[in-house]
Amino acid sequence: MSKQNRVTQMFYIILIPVILVVVFLNSGLPQIWLTAASCGGERFSAVRYDYYYYSCYNEFIDENSEQLSELGYDENVEDKDQNYDADTTWEEYFRQEAEARISYAVYYNTLAEAAGYSFSEEELSPVETKLLELQADYTAKGISAKNYYKAYYGPGMTASRYQKELTYEVKAAAYADYLKEHTDVGSEEIASYVSEHGMADYKSVNLRLITMSAVPDRFQGEVGEAQLDALTERLSRLSALLEAKPDSAEGLARTYSDGANAQAGGLLTDQTKSSVPEQISDWCFDSTRGVGDTEALVDRENGVAYWVCFLGWGESGAAMEATQAIQAEKAAARESADLSSYPVLRKAIGMTVTG
Amino acid sequence: MDQNKKDVSRRPEGRAKEPAKKQGFIMVLCAAVIICAVLLIGIKNIVDSFYGSFVLHDANTSTALESVEPFNESDQKTELLSPLETQWDLYRDARLEERVTATADDGVNLSGLLYDDGFPVTVIALHGFDGSAEGDFLYGPFLGEELHANLLLPDSRDHGESGGTCVSYGYFESDDLLQWVNWVIDRYGNDQKIVIYGDTMGAATALMAASRLPENVKLIITESPYDSLEHVAKYELKTWYSLPSVFLTLLQWRGSDEYSLGDVVVTDAVGSAAIPALFLAGTEDTYLPETMTRAVYDDYGGEKELVEVDAQHGLLYATDSEKVESAIEGWWSRFVQD
Secondary structure (H helix, E strand, O other): OOHHHHHHHHHHHHHHHHHHHHHHHHOOHHHHHOEEEEEOOEEEEHHHHHHHHHHHHHHHHHHHOOOOOOOOOOOOOOHHHOEEEOOEEHHHHHHHHHHHHHHHHHHHHHHHHHHOOOOOHHHHHHHHHHHHHHHHHHHHHOOOHHHHHHHHHOOOOOHHHHHHHHHHHHHHHHHHHHHHHOOOOOHHHHHHHHHHOOOOOOOOEEEEEEEEEOOOOOOOOOOOHHHHHHHHHHHHHHHHHHHHOHHHHHHHHHHHOOOOOHHHOOEEEEEOOOOOOHHHHHHHOOOOOOOOOEEEEEEOOOOEEEEEEEEEEOOOHHHHHHHHHHHHHHHHHHHHHHHHHOOEEEOHHHHHHOO | OOOOOOOOOOOOHHHHHHHHHHHHHHHHHHHHHHHHHHHHHHHHHHHHHHHHHHOOOOOOHHHHHHOOHHHOOOHHHHHHHHHHHHHHHHHHHOOOEEEEEEEOOOOOEEEEEEEOOOOOEEEEEEOOOOOOOOOOOOOHHHHHHHOOOEEEEEEOOOOOOOOOOOOOOOOOHHHHHHHHHHHHHHHHOOOOEEEEEEEOHHHHHHHHHHHHOOOOEEEEEEEOOOOEHHHHHHHHHHHHHOOOOHHHHHHHHHOOOOOOHHHOEHHHHOOOOOOOEEEEEEOOOOOOOHHHHHHHHHHOOOOEEEEEEOOOOOOHHHHOHHHHHHHHHHHHHHHOOO
């Protein structure tokens, strides 16, 4: 064979396999075939692991987007190259969070399967909600679904794989709720809880509450007098609107309230004195309070404004609160004990492919 | 010896060279193909980057804009802008911000923010490229509190929470503006007076719509509009990307399915406009030179004034708020106030 023939052959022998390897690595197949981790006998491929890792990562970014630098996170640096704390990189932090979710999901899915539990449409509805939310996001960004899932949830992720894993996780959360709500609580336990927590004369109230927070100065990062004055003016405008159109309170609460009850139209039912903001608790539990009474005030010390409407006295009082609290304690204790039996075991090669 | 018998042990010299020539040619051809592919990929990446950033307005926009000086942060800019930004924050924080929606003629969902103080005048403020309703509208406190106007800040299509898949620099946006004007009239009634403010792309949008706006629109205030998209693209390619205008041909060839560079000519649209217009231009503007604003001003058909401020792009109000406010107040009292 002449020297030139050999050179030509070497050129093709090296080039073609390199091309094939590059194509293979970019196809997403390694992410599906290789095992990244296992938990409770369940195999998690790199794609499945990526779902949990990137879900934790994306939720962290969404929730903390305005204070990433304060939290010590730099989006322009690889996660493995920056530290969450002295012993842990950010990559390790997200892995730990992801693995906690994996353990939780495997644990409750295992229990549900063993119990032959059937999930209702309502329990699985968060899957559809989340998929629609992502669809709205990639539509707004002008990206195809295929590219979106790959970009945000790792190579190899597709809409169907995402949906499958999301359903797995939603089922776990639904079964956890079911177990908590069906945890038996005896009357003696309730009585003991009520006694220990001084709930004997417990009353509860139904309210519509709108909460608004002062916006910190963008340069100082603090709430000063100017920001508190702006908040006071905003509350005043809201109060004027509510006075002019009392029936609009539910809609206005959804639009303007910062509180966790905003989507419920500001509605809070069976609220005890300890669950209502301290700034308005005396007003709410005043025995002379009548249905339709309203109050608006600004807590300048904490930079929060409240508008509250009294809707009436609650019915369940101490027993329900005590029952819910005991159920939550028992569920937490069981989970804490059992989850240790569902550790996530990492596999080296699959872990390299992930992230 | 048989002279006809050929000596096959000795090959003629000519035949031995042919296989080597052929293989050498193939190697050169492969190398040429690879080099051409690399060049084409490189050129394609540049065109894709420019197109993706400025037409499709994709996630790489901030990276693209980092190379454009007027968008760079500087201590001087921060010092100029921060007092106005603080005022805007306080204006916005003292109000109930309402997210409102409209639908464009072509079905695109449009979204915006409304600050409703119940005034008989509403300012529709159109942001520039890569802006949004959530961004800073530094004129807001002046127009809202001192001149007593409600503020409507639309998200331009393919910006903020509005839909749309490409930016058309005023071509479709001018139609969208008509929808917003109608929205304001529906909301407040036919007696509502409207003022349009536009910044660069927003200014071009307002001017391209000027001849089609209803009587409710009493005044247009434009800051640094451009005269044509082709002119802007050539200028940007040369000034900020150091590329010759021949690359403009690639952009035009690539083109959007929905419009072409040649469709956006602001100077062609303003000749028949009759609404009074105040033009603000920065004499030190290197992003969109003042000559572009002047070209539009010269062709504008309605009553007009050009106010020049010795300032860079986007810093007119921050540099000389007294001059700008005085100009606006003058036109406001003539055409907006009762």
